[in-house]
Amino acid sequence: MHDIDDGAIYYNDRNFTELNRNGKKEIRKEMGMVFQGGALFDSLNVEENVKFPLDMFSSMSEKEKNKRVAFCLDRVNIHNANHLYPAEISGGMQKRVAIARAIALNPKYLFCDEPNSGLDPVTAIVIDNLIQEITKEFNMTTIINTHDMNSVMEIGEKILFISKGFKAWEGNKDQIFNTDNQALNDFVFASDLFKNIKKST
Amino acid sequence: MNLFEHVGKFSRFLLLVLSKPEKEKLFFSQIVKEIHKLGINSIGIVVIISLFMGAVIALQTAYNMLNPLLPDYLVGYTTRESMLLEFSSTIVGLILAGKVGSNIASEIGSMRVTEQIDALEIMGINSANHLILPKIVAALFINPFLYVLSVFVGILGGLSAGYLTSTVPISEFIYGIQYGFIPYYITYSLIKTAVFAFIITAVPSYYGYYVKGGALEVGKASTKAVVNSSILILLSNVILTQILLK
Numbered sequence: 001m002h003d004i005d006d007g008a009i010y011y012n013d014r015n016f017t018e019l020n021r022n023g024k025k026e027i028r029k030e031m032g033m034v035f036q037g038g039a040l041f042d043s044l045n046v047e048e049n050v051k052f053p054l055d056m057f058s059s060m061s062e063k064e065k066n067k068r069v070a071f072c073l074d075r076v077n078i079h080n081a082n083h084l085y086p087a088e089i090s091g092g093m094q095k096r097v098a099i100a101r102a103i104a105l106n107p108k109y110l111f112c113d114e115p116n117s118g119l120d121p122v123t124a125i126v127i128d129n130l131i132q133e134i135t136k137e138f139n140m141t142t143i144i145n146t147h148d149m150n151s152v153m154e155i156g157e158k159i160l161f162i163s164k165g166f167k168a169w170e171g172n173k174d175q176i177f178n179t180d181n182q183a184l185n186d187f188v189f190a191s192d193l194f195k196n197i198k199k200s201t
Numbered sequence: 202m203n204l205f206e207h208v209g210k211f212s213r214f215l216l217l218v219l220s221k222p223e224k225e226k227l228f229f230s231q232i233v234k235e236i237h238k239l240g241i242n243s244i245g246i247v248v249i250i251s252l253f254m255g256a257v258i259a260l261q262t263a264y265n266m267l268n269p270l271l272p273d274y275l276v277g278y279t280t281r282e283s284m285l286l287e288f289s290s291t292i293v294g295l296i297l298a299g300k301v302g303s304n305i306a307s308e309i310g311s312m313r314v315t316e317q318i319d320a321l322e323i324m325g326i327n328s329a330n331h332l333i334l335p336k337i338v339a340a341l342f343i344n345p346f347l348y349v350l351s352v353f354v355g356i357l358g359g360l361s362a363g364y365l366t367s368t369v370p371i372s373e374f375i376y377g378i379q380y381g382f383i384p385y386y387i388t389y390s391l392i393k394t395a396v397f398a399f400i401i402t403a404v405p406s407y408y409g410y411y412v413k414g415g416a417l418e419v420g421k422a423s424t425k426a427v428v429n430s431s432i433l434i435l436l437s438n439v440i441l442t443q444i445l446l447k
Contacts, residue, residue, distance in 0.1 A: 025325030033323045039316040053324055055227055111323075 032102030240343030255358030277377020280359035289351035294397035309409030
């Protein structure tokens with residue numbers, strides 16, 4: 001989405017920054033993205049939103065596309081909402097439709113930007129678990145950008161802590177509690193709840 | 202941002218917009234949707250304004266013809282010439298710049314701030330081309346029809362006003378609308394209508410596409426789009442008139 005200022009980006013040994021638009025398009029087909037606000041297309045209903053990447057990039061017949069849409073929506077537990085527009089469904093449903101759209105083309109990589117922001121804790125866990133299940137089921141690599149430590153501790157396998165634009169720490173969820181990285185400790189144990197948890201452990 | 206930066210950025214934007222569509226079938230279905238949204242939905246306002254403007258032009262002409270040597274058919278002639286040359290192309294263009302322009306700028310701007318355009322880009326889709334080219338093509342197609350409709354409705358408005366107020370006999374008015382007709386004026390006005398259609402869609406799309414921030418900025422972009430597209434319509438009207446009627 002943004003041009004780089006310096007350096008290069010490599011994707012499977014291919015220099016992404018030197019690729020032309022078509023080359024980048026081919027790579028982007030292998031990626032799915034779930035945006036913070038869902039970023040569903042307002043003018044399309046739920047079914048059309050999920051079908052959109054198939055319309056644009058697949059050579060499937062209409063029947064195959066409808067079958068794939070039905071599968072993706074069923075996989076994220078969206079039922080009887082095919083003809084509703086994004087404004088007519090809840091935030092949690094919007095996130096699930098966004099996930100369905102992101103997996104429609106069977107991506108190798110799924111990027112999620114704050115997937116459970118603005119959701120209540122129960123729905124947030126539902127979304128976290130859904131992402132985790134889909135990641136395993138579709139054999140994808142999922143990269144989640146989040147500030148939600150509940151989410152990190154729930155589904156994070158490999159965790160990178162970014163502070164002020166740079167990688168400040170790397171590890172897994174078991175190592176977080178014992179780290180001596182000050183920036184990470186200040187972030188994770190900012191709330192009294194987490195401070196108490198740390199004391200008790 | 203100064204004028205030259207805007208011109209440069211707008212040129213780069215047009216390069217993105219005027220490229221080959223990704224999927225032709227989808228592109229044509231979008232054009233049909235846009236024709237409905239930008240053109241068919243504007244028929245009401247075009248008809249109402251043209252009808253009343255035609256009536257007012259006829260009445261003003263009739264009431265200002267104090268010299269008895271001026272023939273009655275001049276009312277029909279003036280109404281036709283006003284509608285044909287200026288009102289149905291330029292004034293309708295300005296009205297559509299307000300109605301359609303604000304709609305386009307806020308639609309594209311909202312898509313930008315809610316990351317819908319980013320979603321298209323991340324899929325590898327040329328978002329400017331996908332969202333904006335159908336609007337431009339649709340307006341270029343439908344606006345000439347709106348122009349023709351406006352001319353007919355305006356003349357009908359003038360005829361009705363003249364008849365209902367007994368200021369001009371129908372036969373004189375009809376003679377006037379046929380008197381001294383120059384077919385090239387239609388070509389001239391259709392060229393203007395096509396240029397205005399491009400401005401009405403491309404300029405608001407540009408302001409909406411590059412909006413940054415939230416709802417407040419979308420509103421500001423919408424206002425800027427309407428103001429600047431109106432100015433461009435007026436400016437291009439002068440230039441086209443000089444070129445085409447010289």
